[in-house]
Amino acid sequence: MLLTGAELLVKALERHHVDLVFSIPGVHTLDIYAALERSSLRTILPRHEQGAGYMADGYARASGRVGVALTISGPGLTNILTPVAQAFADSVSLFVISTSLERHQLGRMHGELHAMPDQLAVIRPVVKWAYRVMSASEIEPAVAAAFDQLWNGRPRPVYLEVPLDVLREQAPSCDQYTARRQPRAPNQADVDRAAELLAAARRAVILAGGGAVAEEVSPLLAELASEIRAPVFMTVTGKGAIPEDHPFAVGSWGYRWTSDNPAADLFRDSDVVLALGTGLGTRTTAGGTLPLPRTLIHVDIDPMEFSSPYCPTLAVLADVRKFVAALLERMRGNFRPREGWDQETIAKTRESLRNYSQDTYDRYKSWVQALRSALPREAFTAHDMTMVCYAGVRFFPVFLPRTYTFPRGFGTLGSALPMAIGAKFARPERPAVAICGDGGIQFTIQELGTLAQYRLPVIVVVFDDHTHTAVKRAMHGREMQPRDVDLINPDFVALARAYEIESVRVTVPEELTQALSHAIERSTPTLVHVLLRDEP
Numbered sequence: 054m055l056l057t058g059a060e061l062l063v064k065a066l067e068r069h070h071v072d073l074v075f076s077i078p079g080v081h082t083l084d085i086y087a088a089l090e091r092s093s094l095r096t097i098l099p100r101h102e103q104g105a106g107y108m109a110d111g112y113a114r115a116s117g118r119v120g121v122a123l124t125i126s127g128p129g130l131t132n133i134l135t136p137v138a139q140a141f142a143d144s145v146s147l148f149v150i151s152t153s154l155e156r157h158q159l160g161r162m163h164g165e166l167h168a169m170p171d172q173l174a175v176i177r178p179v180v181k182w183a184y185r186v187m188s189a190s191e192i193e194p195a196v197a198a199a200f201d202q203l204w205n206g207r208p209r210p211v212y213l214e215v216p217l218d219v220l221r222e223q224a225p226s227c228d229q230y231t232a233r234r235q236p237r238a239p240n241q242a243d244v245d246r247a248a249e250l251l252a253a254a255r256r257a258v259i260l261a262g263g264g265a266v267a268e269e270v271s272p273l274l275a276e277l278a279s280e281i282r283a284p285v286f287m288t289v290t291g292k293g294a295i296p297e298d299h300p301f302a303v304g305s306w307g308y309r310w311t312s313d314n315p316a317a318d319l320f321r322d323s324d325v326v327l328a329l330g331t332g333l334g335t336r337t338t339a340g341g342t343l344p345l346p347r348t349l350i351h352v353d354i355d356p357m358e359f360s361s362p363y364c365p366t367l368a369v370l371a372d373v374r375k376f377v378a379a380l381l382e383r384m385r386g387n388f389r390p391r392e393g394w395d396q397e398t399i400a401k402t403r404e405s406l407r408n409y410s411q412d413t414y415d416r417y418k419s420w421v422q423a424l425r426s427a428l429p430r431e432a433f434t435a436h437d438m439t440m441v442c443y444a445g446v447r448f449f450p451v452f453l454p455r456t457y458t459f460p461r462g463f464g465t466l467g468s469a470l471p472m473a474i475g476a477k478f479a480r481p482e483r484p485a486v487a488i489c490g491d492g493g494i495q496f497t498i499q500e501l502g503t504l505a506q507y508r509l510p511v512i513v514v515v516f517d518d519h520t521h522t523a524v525k526r527a528m529h530g531r532e533m534q535p536r537d538v539d540l541i542n543p544d545f546v547a548l549a550r551a552y553e554i555e556s557v558r559v560t561v562p563e564e565l566t567q568a569l570s571h572a573i574e575r576s577t578p579t580l581v582h583v584l585l586r587d588e589p
Contacts, residue, residue, distance in 0.1 A: 106136025111475030127167025142462025264330020282393025439490025467496025
């Protein structure tokens with residue numbers, strides 16, 4: 054049976070268990086939309102392609118599945134580039150599909166609408182894999198190849214481009230083009246060596262990164278920490294790898310490492326560190342100044358991560374879950390550090406981190422605590438690049454994997470609102486909260502329209518001090534006169550109500566806790582405007 058290229062594309066997505074696509078339709082994707090009419094796939098309409106990318110990203114982070122975004126050629130693709138780059142930096146499984154001009158028009162620049170010299174070259178630097186099909190018969194194997202890249206190795210965005218005339222071309226379908234998940238198991242010799250290094254140590258410490266954040270990893274990591282009596286630290290993207298109230302969880306040391314950090318002694322007084330799914334890069338380790346023990350067991354799915362500022366004693370190329378499961382088998386055979394850390398010392402360090410005073414963040418700690426106290430453990434929180442969220446890296450504990458996001462790698466503004474929307478579509482049973490600054494939310498504030506259209510019960514919290522605070526403080530630090538940082542903002546409450554979204558204004562942390570509790574009970578879209586005192 055012959056199918057059009059568009060039908061083959063939709064069929065291939067269904068075969069790989071895609072159920073939701075974030076997309077703004079255009080005349081250049083109408084063939085795909087026609088095929089979707091005969092499909093079980095749902096489409097979600099954002100207000101901007103940047104929103105589509107962030108929503109697909111949030112969907113992927115919250116669910117562990119692939120987030121799919123469909124866009125038109127030209128401006129649709131360039132609009133989605135920023136969220137794709139963010140997903141690349143944070144290792145997120147994002148699949149972007151775009152149309153392009155007809156095959157005979159590619160690269161010719163004859164005045165066709167959306168013409169670009171090389172559309173594929175525009176996105177290639179920020180994806181793991183990019184491919185343009187040149188015939189309908191290529192579509193199904195190309196989709197399978199895309200999912201092979203998404204499901205295996207380091208998760209990062211991929212891109213598939215389909216010329217308009219290929220969408221209309223016909224070809225037979227073949228069910229054999231299906232990708233398979235093949236998590237990489239560790240070499241047994243590496244597992245044995247890791248066990249020996251741990252057994253030769255007096256004390257160990259564990260550092261969990263984004264590669265350790267998964268429902269399948271969390272209980273294994275908790276068991277391993279208890280077995281070897283090792284404190285677990287989490288990087289920014291590693292928050293949620295283990296519940297932060299677990300007896301061996303310390304939490305995250307904060308947005309930036311500093312030498313006076315209360316956690317330093319746990320690193321200095323350990324003989325070996327087990328780094329799981331983290332690149333130990335410049336931002337995580339403050340340029341290699343984090344005082345890791347000399348013996349480093351570094352486990353990652355990407356061999357490029359072993360070229361960090363630290364030289365691993367043992368580099369293990371493997372899926373984190375596979376490695377931890379295998380190592381646990383050896384730990385049960387008495388391959389443990391001789392002494393280990395006691396829970397009382399770990400608890401004191403955890404408490405010191407939570408009570409740590411720092412002028413940069415002290416103003417926001419009570420607000421972070423108000424957020425956490427109102428939300429159930431399973432709530433998904435999307436944190437934007439704003440001062441409250443910088444403070445939240447240390448002071449906002451996370452208890453379940455895939456319930457916390459922060460745009461650490463690329464540092465984008467405006468991701469929180471659309472990411473929370475995508476997460477809510479992925480996990481409708483969990484409350485979803487976007488935590489935004491007054492500057493950042495205005496990058497994607499139009500996505501309030503998406504909340505209104507789907508009556509999606511996402512809570513949007515806007516912290517408003519009428520300025521880009523971090524930049525303003527940096528200008529003060531350089532003895533500059535602040536410039537282009539103070540903001541004239543809309544009435545956020547009135548704006549939300551214009552979309553028929555429940556909204557309330559609060560001025561103290563206790564009111565925020567109450568407003569969040571009521572919003573969760575109502576289960577309707579809600580905006581909470583937090584009026585902070587203006588940054589001087």
